[in-house]
Amino acid sequence: MECGSTIDVGEFEDILEEFDVNKELITLINDPFYTAFRKLQKQSERESDTIPKHSGNFQTSEPSNPEASSQYPSNLSIDTTDYRAKFLNANEHNLRAQKERDLSVKKAARFEKKAKKYDELEVKFKEMKKEKKQLERKIATQVKHSEENSRLRAKIASRQDIEKQLRASRNEHQQKAESLLEENTRLMKQSEEDNIKVVEMKKKLEEAKGKTREVNKEKIEILESRLSTAMRQSTPVKSPSSDTPGSSGEQEESQNPRKKLDELCKMKNRFSSFMKEANGIGEKLQSVSEDDELIDLAKFELIRLEGIVRIYEETLSMNILILQKTRDVSQLLPMHHPCLSPEFMKKYSDLMIGLTTEVPDTDCLICHEYRESHEKTIECETTCHKVYHLKCASEWFKQQQTCPHCRSRMLDDEEYPAL
Ligand SMILES: [Zn+2]
Ligand SMILES: [Zn+2]
Incomplete structure (x- = not known):
């Protein structure tokens, strides 16, 4: 184309x-x-x-x-x-x-x-925003949680400290309790030993008492036989006896049967408080001394004294009987005034002299006031040598005749009314 x-x-x-x-x-x-x-x-x-x-x-x-x-x-x-x-x-x-x-x-x-x-991205962006918000919320809650956690941790730490302290104190208490238990068992053992000792002492004492009773019986039998012969002769036998106490100056007075009888009767009445006073000394010693040997000795002394007092009381009753029947002082059984042993009293005296009190030595131990030089005073001469106002002591002696500090006898009954 x-x-x-x-x-x-x-x-x-x-x-x-x-x-x-x-x-x-x-x-x-x-x-x-x-x-x-x-x-x-x-x-x-x-x-x-x-x-x-x-x-x-x-x-x-x-x-x-x-x-x-x-x-x-x-x-x-x-x-x-x-x-x-x-x-x-x-x-x-x-x-x-x-x-x-x-x-x-x-x-x-x-x-x-x-x-x-873009739409998708927007949707994603929105989702991410949402997620971000959620994450922010989560972070906020986590922060809260972490704060709470740290607070809880602090609490836990303080509780742990308290627990440690409690544990330490509990351990201490346990140790104390254990040592107390040990002490307790030791004391129990000692008390058992003491009890055994006391039982032994009691046995010995009973033996001694038995022997003394036998001797006394023999003496009484001899005396009764003498008494019956004297009664038969109806004239008192006058022979100086070495058993009868008394110095040559007091010879006449102590040989007076009537006076002797009065004296013996007084002595008998006085013995009701004698054991009480001795027990007072024992209690005082136990309250102030921690020397177990001395406390043991005191226990023994008290048991011994109880035995001697019983024998003395028997002898005294017998002598009263003899005097009532014979009116012959020379017939009297020999009597030794019961007392706590000089060795024990020396130890007790040393303890009480060494014992310090809240009250200075310049003050009266009864009223706790200073002893002025012009004020009359009285001293616990036998044992603790504490000095009291005479007026304070006089009030005290209305209740009991013992030293307020060491509880040993400060006065004889005869002396008291003279105060
Ligand atoms: Zn005294
Ligand atoms: Zn005073």
């Missing part, structure tokens, strides 16, 4: 197909030149049938345009150079437009994709 030549409709359609052009976009209209030409042709045909027909190969057998096809003969050839150029131009435009459209479509697709991505 040459440029400027004419093509028929079939060829045109082929071209359209070849270039992929939508036929609907093409509108065929009547060519005014052709119409004019046909008019002229018809006119000339009418004038003369010699005019040859157009031999163009362009046929307008367009089915979509029946009007046109009816107007144009199918074998009509037309010069399509301008149309072709226009068409090619249009086609080029079309192609460009298609390309642009494709590009636009692609761009739109990309934009859509981007928009979708």
Whole structure:
């Protein structure tokens, strides 16, 4: 096909197909030149049938345009150079437009994709925001928890400290308790030993008593036999006896049976308080001394004294009986005044002298006041040598005749009324 030549409709359609052009976009209209030409042709045909027909190969057998096809003969050839150029131009435009459209479509697709991505990202962003908030909340709660934890830890630490202290004090108490238990068992043992000793002492004492009783019995038997012979003779036997105590100056007085009897009776009454006083000394010693040996000795002394006192009382009763019957002082059984042993009393005296009191030595131990030089005083001469106001001691002696400090006897009964 040459440029400027004419093509028929079939060829045109082929071209359209070849270039992929939508036929609907093409509108065929009547060519005014052709119409004019046909008019002229018809006119000339009418004038003369010699005019040859157009031999163009362009046929307008367009089915979509029946009007046109009816107007144009199918074998009509037309010069399509301008149309072709226009068409090619249009086609080029079309192609460009298609390309642009494709590009636009692609761009739109990309934009859509981007928009979708953006939407997705926005959704994700929102989710992340939510997550962030949740995380922030979690962090806040964790911070709270950690604060709580540290507080609890501090509490635990302080409790542990307290527990440690308690444990330490408990251990201390346990140790104390253990030592007390040990002390207790030791004391129990000692007390058992003491008891054994006391039992032994009691046994010895009983033996001694038995022996003394036997001796006394013998003596009494002898005396009774003497007494009966004297009664029979009805004259008192006057023989100086070495058993009877008394100095040569007091000989006469002590030989007076009536006086001796009075004296013996007084002595008997006095013994009711004698053991009480001795027990007082024992108690005092136990309360102030920690010397186990001395305490043991005191216990023994008291048991011994009890035995001696009993013997003495028996002898005294016997002597009273003898005097009542014989009126003979020489017949009297020998009597030794019971007392705590001098060895024990020495030890007790030393202990009491060494014992310090809250009251200074310059003060009276009864009223705790200073002893003025003009004030009359009395001293515990036998044992502790404490000094008292005489007026304070006189009041004290109305209750008992012993030293308020060491409890040893300070006065004889006869002396007391003289105060
Ligand atoms: Zn005294
Ligand atoms: Zn006083």
